[in-house]
Amino acid sequence: MNAITPASAERLVRVPLGERAYDILIGPGLIARAGKEIAARLKGRRAAIITDEHVAPLYLDELLASLQGAGIQSSKLVLPAGEKTKSFEHLMAVCDAVLTARVERNDAVIALGGGVIGDLSGFAAGIVRRGVRFVQVPTSLLSQVDSSVGGKTGINTHHGKNLIGVFHQPDLVLADTDVLNSLSEREFRAGYAEVAKYGLIDKPDFFAWLEANWKEVFSGGAARIEAIAASCQAKSDVVVADERENGPRALLNLGHTFGHALEAATAYDSRRLVHGEGVSIGMVLAHEFSSRLNLASPHDAKRVETHLKAVGLPTRMGDIPGELPPAEVLMDAIAQDKKVKSGKLTFILTRGIGQSFAADDVPASEVLSFLREKHP
Amino acid sequence: MNAITPASAERLVRVPLGERAYDILIGPGLIARAGKEIAARLKGRRAAIITDEHVAPLYLDELLASLQGAGIQSSKLVLPAGEKTKSFEHLMAVCDAVLTARVERNDAVIALGGGVIGDLSGFAAGIVRRGVRFVQVPTSLLSQVDSSVGGKTGINTHHGKNLIGVFHQPDLVLADTDVLNSLSEREFRAGYAEVAKYGLIDKPDFFAWLEANWKEVFSGGAARIEAIAASCQAKSDVVVADERENGPRALLNLGHTFGHALEAATAYDSRRLVHGEGVSIGMVLAHEFSSRLNLASPHDAKRVETHLKAVGLPTRMGDIPGELPPAEVLMDAIAQDKKVKSGKLTFILTRGIGQSFAADDVPASEVLSFLREKHP
Numbered sequence: 138m139n140a141i142t143p144a145s146a147e148r149l150v151r152v153p154l155g156e157r158a159y160d161i162l163i164g165p166g167l168i169a170r171a172g173k174e175i176a177a178r179l180k181g182r183r184a185a186i187i188t189d190e191h192v193a194p195l196y197l198d199e200l201l202a203s204l205q206g207a208g209i210q211s212s213k214l215v216l217p218a219g220e221k222t223k224s225f226e227h228l229m230a231v232c233d234a235v236l237t238a239r240v241e242r243n244d245a246v247i248a249l250g251g252g253v254i255g256d257l258s259g260f261a262a263g264i265v266r267r268g269v270r271f272v273q274v275p276t277s278l279l280s281q282v283d284s285s286v287g288g289k290t291g292i293n294t295h296h297g298k299n300l301i302g303v304f305h306q307p308d309l310v311l312a313d314t315d316v317l318n319s320l321s322e323r324e325f326r327a328g329y330a331e332v333a334k335y336g337l338i339d340k341p342d343f344f345a346w347l348e349a350n351w352k353e354v355f356s357g358g359a360a361r362i363e364a365i366a367a368s369c370q371a372k373s374d375v376v377v378a379d380e381r382e383n384g385p386r387a388l389l390n391l392g393h394t395f396g397h398a399l400e401a402a403t404a405y406d407s408r409r410l411v412h413g414e415g416v417s418i419g420m421v422l423a424h425e426f427s428s429r430l431n432l433a434s435p436h437d438a439k440r441v442e443t444h445l446k447a448v449g450l451p452t453r454m455g456d457i458p459g460e461l462p463p464a465e466v467l468m469d470a471i472a473q474d475k476k477v478k479s480g481k482l483t484f485i486l487t488r489g490i491g492q493s494f495a496a497d498d499v500p501a502s503e504v505l506s507f508l509r510e511k512h513p
Numbered sequence: 514m515n516a517i518t519p520a521s522a523e524r525l526v527r528v529p530l531g532e533r534a535y536d537i538l539i540g541p542g543l544i545a546r547a548g549k550e551i552a553a554r555l556k557g558r559r560a561a562i563i564t565d566e567h568v569a570p571l572y573l574d575e576l577l578a579s580l581q582g583a584g585i586q587s588s589k590l591v592l593p594a595g596e597k598t599k600s601f602e603h604l605m606a607v608c609d610a611v612l613t614a615r616v617e618r619n620d621a622v623i624a625l626g627g628g629v630i631g632d633l634s635g636f637a638a639g640i641v642r643r644g645v646r647f648v649q650v651p652t653s654l655l656s657q658v659d660s661s662v663g664g665k666t667g668i669n670t671h672h673g674k675n676l677i678g679v680f681h682q683p684d685l686v687l688a689d690t691d692v693l694n695s696l697s698e699r700e701f702r703a704g705y706a707e708v709a710k711y712g713l714i715d716k717p718d719f720f721a722w723l724e725a726n727w728k729e730v731f732s733g734g735a736a737r738i739e740a741i742a743a744s745c746q747a748k749s750d751v752v753v754a755d756e757r758e759n760g761p762r763a764l765l766n767l768g769h770t771f772g773h774a775l776e777a778a779t780a781y782d783s784r785r786l787v788h789g790e791g792v793s794i795g796m797v798l799a800h801e802f803s804s805r806l807n808l809a810s811p812h813d814a815k816r817v818e819t820h821l822k823a824v825g826l827p828t829r830m831g832d833i834p835g836e837l838p839p840a841e842v843l844m845d846a847i848a849q850d851k852k853v854k855s856g857k858l859t860f861i862l863t864r865g866i867g868q869s870f871a872a873d874d875v876p877a878s879e880v881l882s883f884l885r886e887k888h889p
Contacts, residue, residue: 225605235674267667267678268757291643296612302643303679316697381644 171205278328329412548583654704703789
């Protein structure tokens with residue numbers, strides 16, 4: 138019994154949040170087993186599946202069949218794919234679908250899709266009847282290692298991204314690793330940026346392991362499952378320490394301040410830049426900026442860049458196709474994203490690989506001159 | 514110093530919900546002191562006031578001046594009065610106003626109004642930035658003794674009332690008893706039905722005190738403050754025992770199952786029936802139904818009816834002006850409101866004054882024949 142079978146390759150990460158504790162299952166074939174796993178954990182026997190037009194043709198029938206096989210009566214709502222779906226209008230549509238499906242408190246909303254579907258459906262699950270059960274079936278690497286865990290949900294408004302939402306933990310996360318085979322290389326890489334992030338935050342050994350094993354993570358199999366499980370465990374640790382983001386959870390934003398500014402500067406045009414790519418460039422910038430502030434060695438920034446470049450991720454602002462606005466405009470986007478108090482910013486900086494920390498006194502002027510240097 | 518001065522007449526009820534604990538202040542002149550009381554408790558110095566067109570001309574300027582005097586920068590949004598305002602569209606408008614006012618996590622949304630404004634504003638406060646601070650300044654007796662305490666927020670949809678919302682506790686409730694002088698007699702009476710409810714749930718001594726002192730409660734002064742404080746304390750006790758309504762909090766629905774059905778049957782037309790009036794009739798029906806099931810003495814039902822009639826509240830379905838639909842239609846409304854499991858309903862019944870309990874096995878057929886008898 139020493140051979141690695143699919144069953145033995147499966148991993149379970151338990152998120153120990155008291156009465157809101159839940160399991161994350163990671164491995165192949167989980168969509169086919171979804172009905173059984175949900176029925177074992179939830180009292181209700183109704184579900185409203187929310188998905189998008191890209192994911193539905195690939196996995197919806199399999200999920201529906203699995204639920205039916207477990208005696209769970211389910212409805213489906215197929216939404217347009219893309220970030221624009223995280224809107225008040227679509228939130229209304231999801232709430233209406235969930236109520237029409239007569240989902241009660243012990244029944245479930247099931248998000249079948251990436252981060253957009255997860256954030257939107259989780260928000261609806263958090264507010265219909267002041268909270269019904271919620272199951273995440275993340276279908277992108279990014280959502281498997283990041284957004285499906287931790288309970289942050291939300292939508293965008295013209296004031297900004299994710300400004301309206303609730304904390305609503307899922308009751309179960311089913312990260313079916315088979316679905317990752319249908320991702321484009323670019324999508325997989327973008328998710329990988331968040332995997333690498335967990336190493337850079339506070340797990341230098343994991344980062345070193347990724348440097349050594351990334352090719353196997355990309356090609357699938359046990360190393361991939363291991364990398365996803367380690368990422369979910371890392372996210373779980375941070376969430377358990379700070380469920381409602383009053384403190385340490387901020388470390389998850391490593392690379393995200395620069396990354397968000399670049400996403401805004403490219404008008405969230407996924408042809409030019411997707412979230413994980415922004416995070417990749419942002420993490421390199423965060424390490425370089427920390428080095429410029431004499432907090433970290435320039436060698437560490439180089440090491441981060443070398444690894445991210447090796448897997449094929451962009452690491453420089455110049456890697457983004459098309460023109461970028463000047464440094465001052467990027468700085469404005471950063472100032473809008475963060476609160477600027479008396480010219481000081483809160484920023485995730487680092488003292489080296491796996492030694493990140495939150496600094497709340499970074500002079501905006503330092504950030505601006507750094508950006509000018511990087512993007513003259 | 515034995516004379517009752519306004520300051521000594523003021524009452525404080527603390528709702529001990531751990532890190533979500535908060536104060537309810539009850540007494541005269543609290544709107545004028547709002548800025549000071551808020552500044553003493555909240556870190557932020559921004560506020561978005563949400564109110565309605567009926568309340569704004571009476572109290573908005575006084576509240577704005579009080580906030581300004583305490584160094585709190587505030588914006589205002591004046592909405593249409595009435596239940597229709599508890600909609601997705603108005604929720605969007607409130608969220609937009611709160612974001613436009615640049616209210617951050619430690620700043621406040623302030624609800625100045627009755628239950629509609631409180632429920633809507635509290636929902637917005639619960640979802641903007643995944644939760645900002647929230648202050649209730651209830652201006653009706655109903656909202657002072659019921660909806661402003663306990664953290665239930667929400668809006669209505671075509672599927673039903675309050676089906677979408679969150680639990681979001683206020684950080685402070687300021688029940689200014691001076692504002693009650695501007696209520697119509699009918700509005701005050703409707704709120705009084707919920708005051709009497711607390712006695713009927715589990716405080717027979719309080720109900721007896723109301724029977725003896727209701728005229729003073731209606732005429733104002735110390736007895737009124739006492740009755741409101743006792744009601745807030747009773748609500749607080751139930752909320753602390755069951756913040757998210759998994760058990761004992763259901764007792765607060767005494768009289769509400771029949772009451773909601775009557776509200777639905779009159780199409781929520783406040784000219785015919787307002788919420789508190791429906792609860793008044795509903796409480797009498799709940800006691801009579803309990804008597805019919807041989808749980809309580811018919812004498813108790815009579816005592817409840819006598820008191821509610823004495824204060825001028827309707828106590829019979831026949832007291833509602835206009836035609837009511839037949840018993841079968843009322844029964845449908847009850848079945849829609851509650852979950853019917855195998856012909857059984859969950860219902861708040863009673864063994865006598867102040868001895869209510871939740872029964873989860875009430876045969877729907879018994880309810881229907883009772884309704885037919887009461888409304889042939």
